[in-house]
Amino acid sequence: MSASIGVPEGLLAGKVALVVGASRGIGAAIAAALAQAGARVVLAARDQGALAGRVADIEAAGGQALALPVDVLEEASVVGLLERVASRYGRLDAAVNNFAGGGRPPALLADWEAAEFDSAVATDLRGVFLCLKYQLRLMEKTPTAAPSSTCPRPPASRVSAGWPATSRPSSAWAA
Secondary structure, eight states: OOOTTSSOTTTTTEEEEEEEOOOSHHHHHHHHHHTTOEEEEEEEEEEHHHHHHOOOOOOOTTOOOEEEETTOHHHHHHHHHHHHHHHHHOOEEEEEOOOOOOGGOOOOOOGHHHHHHHHIIIIIIIIHHHHHHHHHHHHHHTOEEESOOOOOOOOOOOOOOTOTTTOOHHHHOOO
16 A cells, blocks of 8 residues: 555554544545554444445555444444454454534534434434443453543653653554
8 A cells, every 4th residue: 555645554554443433534534544554444334335435445555444334322333343343353453433413514503403412412422432432341452452532641751751641652553
């Protein structure tokens, strides 16, 4: 694969990455970048047709990808997703939760219905909670894992060396 988007090839070789909300936009771009860096990428979302297109794009560029369905508001769906990742790969090194809003296009608050707001809050809070809960359980079995929604705080010596308190150095991926 070419390094056309500035990701070092092979950086994530042998790693497994999950991108939830990967059917389009930023999630699709993140999945492509992870694959370009050598990760085996699991793309998850509700829109299986769109996911199939993203997988085809990644595979055409020489990457490895798998599309799996998920509804982040349904706990059984999230559990099933992570069970399939564990069954197929036995590990999870990285997770990106890239979904929001419950499907409501951006609009002025005054134009929202209460049900649309409730859906957005459920997606943004419950969906992220469920995904992280089950991703972290699988990641605990993978020593090099790093979820994107929460990263451990680096030692104080690294913070004082100029690293943000919430970041994790990219060298953690190479281990």
